[in-house]
Amino acid sequence: MRSRPRTYGGRSTEERRADRRGRLIDAALAIWGDQGWAAVTMRGVCARAGLIDRYFYESFADRDALLTAVWDQVRDETVTLIFAAIKDSGGGPLDRLRAAITAFVRSVEADPRRARVGFGEHAGSPVLEQRRHDTLRVFTDLMVEAGRPHFRADVDEDALRMSVLMGIGGFVELMTAWLAGTIPVDAERIIDHATTVGSELALRHLR
Structure with missing residues (x-):
């Protein structure tokens, strides 16, 4: 029998992962738009998105x-x-x-x-x-x-x-x-x- 997807706060794991990815992209876009692509760093993006480093590598292999x-x-x-x-x-x-x-x-x-x-x-x-x-x-x-x-x-x-x-x-x-x-x-x-x-x-x- 197939198990149901786990949910947290009413959202599935996939939905929460997609949300984190979207927040990282939005943060990178904001930094890039203000300062240029070279200013986009893993730590800077995570800080702006309010996420810890490991969530960066959950969605992206590198910068x-x-x-x-x-x-x-x-x-x-x-x-x-x-x-x-x-x-x-x-x-x-x-x-x-x-x-x-x-x-x-x-x-x-x-x-x-x-x-x-x-x-x-x-x-x-x-x-x-x-x-x-x-x-x-x-x-x-x-x-x-x-x-x-x-x-x-x-x-x-x-x-x-x-x-x-x-x-x-x-x-x-x-x-x-x-x-x-x-x-x-x-x-x-x-x-x-x-x-x-x-x-x-x-x-x-x-x-």
Whole structure:
């Protein structure tokens, strides 16, 4: 006969473990967002999360595993946000582009610390450098597939992907400069400009 899962305070062991893991990720995100990834340490994260050291190793093999988990969570939430904005836009490809840009810029405006995960300095961390490259590919694929129904039948796939990469790379640099205060404009101006430039890159590939 299978035994029932043990519960503590009305929660199972798995639920309590998941809660601790979530608290560690949240603590690491807060430290990373305020001070950069290099400031994320096992002891610092545990202290902020209010957990003892052994609970860190319950969920993560080392600091790199924690940093990867934070990155993946922020990336996945961002992809979900942008995909929902594209789906709900209800317009043509350029309307979808503006919806995606608007959703992202507004999310960064609401919580700039999250942007520092993706836009911050990652030199010295091979794990984060690889994640950055992988995430660029994820967002390139997302934008290409979102626009595919509207591309010309004879579209040059290589040229298309190069245009998307240039657009995303330039957008990242624009957001980085905006967050640093180098470009003293409001969010709406950023959205308008990014949409205009993105549209210019996209038009050559559209029907």
